Every structure is written in C-alpha cells, then in structure tokens.
Amino acid sequence: MTQRAEHSTVMDRLAIDDLVTGYATTVDDGDWPGYLALFSRDGRADYRSAGGIEGTVEEVAVWLAQMLRLFAIRQHLIVNRRIAFASRDGAPADTATVQADYLNPMRLAEPDPDAAGPASPDYTCGGRYHFTARRTPDGWRLTGVVVHEKWREVLTPDHA
Numbered sequence: 001m002t003q004r005a006e007h008s009t010v011m012d013r014l015a016i017d018d019l020v021t022g023y024a025t026t027v028d029d030g031d032w033p034g035y036l037a038l039f040s041r042d043g044r045a046d047y048r049s050a051g052g053i054e055g056t057v058e059e060v061a062v063w064l065a066q067m068l069r070l071f072a073i074r075q076h077l078i079v080n081r082r083i084a085f086a087s088r089d090g091a092p093a094d095t096a097t098v099q100a101d102y103l104n105p106m107r108l109a110e111p112d113p114d115a116a117g118p119a120s121p122d123y124t125c126g127g128r129y130h131f132t133a134r135r136t137p138d139g140w141r142l143t144g145v146v147v148h149e150k151w152r153e154v155l156t157p158d159h160a
Helices: 001-029 032-037 058-067
Strands: 039-046 052-055 069-075 078-090 089-108 122-136 137-155
Touching: 001 032, 001 052, 001 078, 001 089, 001 122, 001 137, 032 039, 039 058, 052 078
Parallel strands: 039 137
Antiparallel strands: 039 052, 069 089, 078 089, 089 122, 122 137
8 A cells, every 4th residue: 555545544534533523523412404414415324223213314313303302411422433444446445334332421401490300310321333434525424324222221310
C-alpha cells in the first residue's frame, strides 16, 4: 500500500469515526435534522431489539423523537469501534461497516410535581451497533444502523 493510499484510509477512518460520534450526539441532543443529514437518501435503521421499529431513516427519526421525549437526559457512549472497509482490487472501496459497543444511560423526565407517584428511575441499556456506510459526493453517510440491545437496567430511587 502506498503512502497516499494509507493516508486516504486514515482519513476515511476519521470521517467514519466522526459519523458515528455524530450519530450519538444528534440522538442525545434530539437534533433530528442533524440525524437525518448523517444518512444516505436510502438509509434505514432497525431498533427492534430495543423495543422499537425498523424502517426508513425518516420513519425512525419520527419514532425516536416521540419516544425519547420521555427522557430528560440521554448520553450514548459508543466504544470499541471496529471499522472494516470493503475491498476492490486490493484497494479500499467506497463502503464500510462499523461494529461498536454502546452504553446508554438515560434519566426519565421528572413527573409533574403536583402528581402523586415515585420519582423517575434511572435507565441504562447496553449492546452493540452495526453501522453500514457509503462514500457519497457529500462525504461518508450512514446507509444503515442496526441496534442489538444486550441488556437493560432500571433503577428506581429507592434502589439507586
């Protein structure tokens, strides 16, 4: 591999790492236009293993916006990113896959202070993402996200 090809591969890895980080921050911040901008036009997402839906990125963004309103605080931590590029004639192609583990602590929005009932619990889940990405004229974009939730925990204030 030439030095130029190695440099290109490093730049692609950094761009894809930024893409995955952008995914986490747009979901946590509720930035749905930013979320949509991370995907290719034919992008899809699958949250079924976490109790969600599978569909076009537009459908999933609407579902996420509705569901995540329940949580006042969200913080995706995406780690152990393993990026693999498709190869064409020994050179990196314009598609990639990313396998990455996640830890996602969240806090439910506080209930109405005038309403009777317990305080909100903390909610944490963890698992693995499988991202697919493609180089486009606008840079790398996600073509798919599949969530593989492995566990979840809900701690009520009396158990925290």
